[in-house]
Amino acid sequence: MTTAAPNETREFQAEVKQLLEIVIHSLYTDREIFLRELISNAADALEKLRYQKITNKEVLDADLPLEINIELNDQDHTLSITDTGIGMTRDELVENLGTIAHSGSKAFLQHLAEGNKPDVNLIGQFGVGFYSAFMVADKVTVTTRSYRPEAVGCVWSSEGTGTYSIHEEEGLPRGTKITLDLKEDAREFAKPETIKRIIKQYSSFVPFPISVNGEKVNTIQAIWTKNKNEVSEEEYNEFYKFIANAYDEPLMRLHFSVDAPLAINALLFVPKDNFERLGFGRMEPGVNLYCRKVLIQSQSKDILPEWLRFLKGVVDSEELPLNISRETMQDSALMSKLRRVITGRFIKFLSEQAKDNPEKYKEFWQNFSMFIKEGAATDFTHQKDLVKLLRFESSKSEKGQLISLQDYVKRMKEEQRDIYYINGPAREVIEASPYLEAFRDQDMEVIYTHEPVDDYILSQLGEFEGKKLVSIDRADVELPDVNNQNGAVLPEDKVKSLSQWLKQVLGEKVSEVRESKRLSESPAIVLNPDYVSSSIQRMMQVMNKDLNAIGPKVLEINTGHPLIKRLSELSEKDEPFAKIAAEQLFDNALISAGLIVDPRSIVQRMNQILERALN
Numbered sequence: 001m002t003t004a005a006p007n008e009t010r011e012f013q014a015e016v017k018q019l020l021e022i023v024i025h026s027l028y029t030d031r032e033i034f035l036r037e038l039i040s041n042a043a044d045a046l047e048k049l050r051y052q053k054i055t056n057k058e059v060l061d062a063d064l065p066l067e068i069n070i071e072l073n074d075q076d077h078t079l080s081i082t083d084t085g086i087g088m089t090r091d092e093l094v095e096n097l098g099t100i101a102h103s104g105s106k107a108f109l110q111h112l113a114e115g116n117k118p119d120v121n122l123i124g125q126f127g128v129g130f131y132s133a134f135m136v137a138d139k140v141t142v143t144t145r146s147y148r149p150e151a152v153g154c155v156w157s158s159e160g161t162g163t164y165s166i167h168e169e170e171g172l173p174r175g176t177k178i179t180l181d182l183k184e185d186a187r188e189f190a191k192p193e194t195i196k197r198i199i200k201q202y203s204s205f206v207p208f209p210i211s212v213n214g215e216k217v218n219t220i221q222a223i224w225t226k227n228k229n230e231v232s233e234e235e236y237n238e239f240y241k242f243i244a245n246a247y248d249e250p251l252m253r254l255h256f257s258v259d260a261p262l263a264i265n266a267l268l269f270v271p272k273d274n275f276e277r278l279g280f281g282r283m284e285p286g287v288n289l290y291c292r293k294v295l296i297q298s299q300s301k302d303i304l305p306e307w308l309r310f311l312k313g314v315v316d317s318e319e320l321p322l323n324i325s326r327e328t329m330q331d332s333a334l335m336s337k338l339r340r341v342i343t344g345r346f347i348k349f350l351s352e353q354a355k356d357n358p359e360k361y362k363e364f365w366q367n368f369s370m371f372i373k374e375g376a377a378t379d380f381t382h383q384k385d386l387v388k389l390l391r392f393e394s395s396k397s398e399k400g401q402l403i404s405l406q407d408y409v410k411r412m413k414e415e416q417r418d419i420y421y422i423n424g425p426a427r428e429v430i431e432a433s434p435y436l437e438a439f440r441d442q443d444m445e446v447i448y449t450h451e452p453v454d455d456y457i458l459s460q461l462g463e464f465e466g467k468k469l470v471s472i473d474r475a476d477v478e479l480p481d482v483n484n485q486n487g488a489v490l491p492e493d494k495v496k497s498l499s500q501w502l503k504q505v506l507g508e509k510v511s512e513v514r515e516s517k518r519l520s521e522s523p524a525i526v527l528n529p530d531y532v533s534s535s536i537q538r539m540m541q542v543m544n545k546d547l548n549a550i551g552p553k554v555l556e557i558n559t560g561h562p563l564i565k566r567l568s569e570l571s572e573k574d575e576p577f578a579k580i581a582a583e584q585l586f587d588n589a590l591i592s593a594g595l596i597v598d599p600r601s602i603v604q605r606m607n608q609i610l611e612r613a614l615n
Contacts (some may be wrong), residue, residue: 037129045085136186307375423535434522516556
């Protein structure tokens with residue numbers, strides 16, 4: 001390229017005019033991003049200079065500190081940003097700011113020519129972000145001198161229309177100074193409080209000092225790029241309070257770096273409190289996405305799955321391809337890979353915590369179990385690993401003691417083929433229900449679940465380590481016969497006639513009435529003929545506001561229980577009253593299942609039974 005003559009005015013290349021029009025009017029959704037772009041360019045220039053100092057002994061002004069200075073003049077409505085970086089020669093100024101010499105920019109414009117929207121794929125190379133300055137400035141002046149000892153300083157200026165001027169200037173220090181004469185509607189950017197806020201939001205972790213009118217602004221270090229043994233506990237806590245806007249210390253933290261399949265530095269925190277569980281509304285994602293310490297997405301919705309929205313922290317990857325504005329990600333496949341890697345690493349971390357620090361994991365589970373359950377129910381990529389993180393009480397655990405599905409499997413009886421569970425609002429309610437009777441008699445462990453999502457996850461999973469997951473309120477549960485503790489049972493013919501009579505009385509409420517092989521103490525039990533557990537049906541009752549949204553049940557009767565024997569007699573001698581007793585027997589069984597029953601009919605029926613008993 002031939003060197004331009006001094007004090008020269010030039011036409012922008014046609015593509016640059018087009019690019020300027022797009023950047024100023026169409027590309028950026030928020031004008032304040034111009035400052036992030038200029039700081040990012042300054043940081044790039046400083047990084048390049050640092051490399052040159054290592055590899056090249058001849059560097060102009062070698063003792064200049066590597067820093068970024070922003071000077072604001074609210075009276076003249078100007079903003080200038082100065083770096084002591086690599087600088088530019090005259091030829092580089094013309095190439096970087098006056099023409100498009102990069103294939104990425106050409107591809108971007110080609111995309112536009114084909115009728116695509118401005119937010120298309122484009123790697124954000126040096127020089128393109130610079131044009132964002134014209135969103136807020138009527139005039140932009142660039143004063144620069146290259147690091148090369150023989151280089152002459154130059155001044156470039158333009159009003160962002162069709163031309164720019166360029167001339168040489170003696171006595172300039174190494175680096176680049178960009179001065180913006182702000183537009184009338186952009187004069188807020190000459191105010192220190194505005195600029196400090198923007199730097200804190202987007203550029204707090206740039207690895208070079210940033211000063212505003214002489215005051216250093218970026219005081220928090222990018223500690224996620226350091227080795228763990230280089231960061232103190234105090235630094236971690238200070239960083240967490242900064243990034244999470246918190247006042248207390250985190251419950252857990254995960255700090256890791258990987259090189260494959262992607263280069264990632266991440267620092268993730270679990271807060272102590274779950275404010276969503278406390279009723280403060282749905283959390284917003286709390287992890288910020290960086291590329292080389294420059295913010296790309298604040299509270300990124302893309303970097304982690306929805307169920308990990310409780311995490312706070314930072315993910316930084318140099319491999320992210322960005323669009324021209326750095327506001328959205330280009331490569332969704334790459335983002336998916338990044339999301340899988342980080343999610344998998346965090347799940348592994350929780351597994352390690354559960355094994356090595358069970359008390360800490362128990363505290364985590366008590367506060368954040370809802371998110372792990374949400375993930376197990378919705379994230380099919382990681383479901384199998386998430387299910388291993390689930391914790392439950394059981395019939396063989398002490399109150400408050402939690403077990404995993406793996407713990408259950410390890411202590412299963414040799415002849416046992418299935419993993420059994422039952423749902424109830426509380427441990428005491430479950431243990432008072434008739435469903436556990438057969439399992440107590442057989443000394444078989446039953447997992448206690450307390451929320452509909454628990455049953456949804458287990459039924460959706462179907463099996464764990466080759467063992468079927470079975471809700472014990474299902475009609476098809478196979479168990480050895482229990483030893484009836486109530487003496488002789490009804491004769492077979494009486495059982496048959498009573499079952500038929502009950503089916504006739506209860507009608508569509510039951511699909512079948514049969515003799516129970518699982519009851520030893522209770523008179524009757526209702527079972528689900530399909531795979532929908534009672535807990536799911538309870539939820540449907542509440543959601544639909546319909547007490548009948550439970551479908552027909554299988555009614556099992558304990559033919560050795562005195563109440564059933566008496567009902568058999570009563571059905572032959574006093575059928576009207578026997579029908580009242582049969583209805584109450586069925587409703588009692590529904591209540592034991594935790595299902596909602598219309599209290600008005602129960603009260604009326606109970607009054608009739610009381611009247612009969614008192615007479």
